[in-house]
Amino acid sequence: MKRVIVVGGGPKSYIPDVKEYACEECIWIGADQGAEVLVEQGVEPDIAIGDFDSVSEQSLAEIKKKSKQVLIFPDEKDETDLELAINEALRLSPEHILLFGVTGGRIDHSQANMQLLYPLMKEKVKSTIIDRQNRVELVSAGEHKIEADEFYPYVSFLPVTLEVTKITLEGFYYPLDQAYLPFGSTLCISNRLIEDTGTFSFESGILLVIRSTDLPT
Template identity: 50%
Template sequence: MRTIAIIGNSPHTYPDLQIYKNDVDIWIGADRGSIELIRQKVPVDYAIGDFDSTTEEERGIIKDYCNEFEEYPSEKDETDLELALLKAFSLQPQCILLFGVTGGRLDHELVNIQLLYKIVCNNIKGSIIDKNNVLELTMPGTHKISADAYYPTVSFIPYTKVVKGLSLTGFYYPLTKQDITWGSTLCISNKLIGKNGTFSYEEGILLLVKSRDTIQK
């Protein structure tokens, strides 16, 4: 399975990318995300964007480090992240991981979450990963979920106005054939009671969020 990772420009949310090095086949830096890949000593297969958030010196470093550098004008229809995503689609992956795309401007964060819809509509598994959360958009059917000690809390948020027939098995708070709608908090802050569980539903689109509480220093 070909997996592509795209690194955006939200510096306070980056996880340790070394954890994912063995699982990722191609790394794409979106604008200043390329600098984070270099900082974490991860290969930059593609560097894409207008690079308006980098200095001339930093752009030179990126060009020397990456395999392919694609610079776009700052006045364009797509964000740098969407340009990186379009490049990823052209490489025909089965999975796309998005890092550094949350925790900054709220308008960017909301639209970046919506990009998961574009990914799943291309029959590709997609996830947004940061220090405290993993987000995945799912379609109707039965889905297996495994316990994750780093992201122990599991929430389900309806992406469409209604998600019909949601059932949760293997959770502390089980559910059977329940419809959930926009604004419902019924499926927030659940946990698995064993190593694995399942969730299934009949209609709609559901956002799965695995998370951990922010550690205060």
């Protein structure tokens, strides 16, 4: 599977060790400060992209030294650095895109980054946002399997359309049978699997599927 790993410039405290997600065919893209994160974690970016207004001149010099390709854009532009990185990722025809450094900090950035899952879903590219506490995917109508994960025990389903119809959950602690889930409902928050594999299905709408864990205090 061709996997592209994109690291954005979100708070570093939210970003796990990205090398744990490496694979033989992985391509690494750092967006702005995300390229700095890759270098700091010992990964040489295949592509570093952005306006780099969030890194020092010394750090940018190190990014240029370590990266195979550096694409520098002006500060004032129509896309965020992350969107530019995702566009580069799509040109590589990936089967799966992992996104790190896209949550935490400013809510407007986090929300915009979540919405960037939509064009990826339309392109039928599996895409996952990952931070130290969550895994997030955007899913279209149909039937889907989901595997139990001890590290992310909680599973929540949030509608991002005005409604999600006939949602059915099987293999979950709180099952559902063709339920109606309107935008703004908390019906499907903090469920969990009771089988090794569960299924969820729905007839129409789009769901944000969030797998999460509680961090120690």
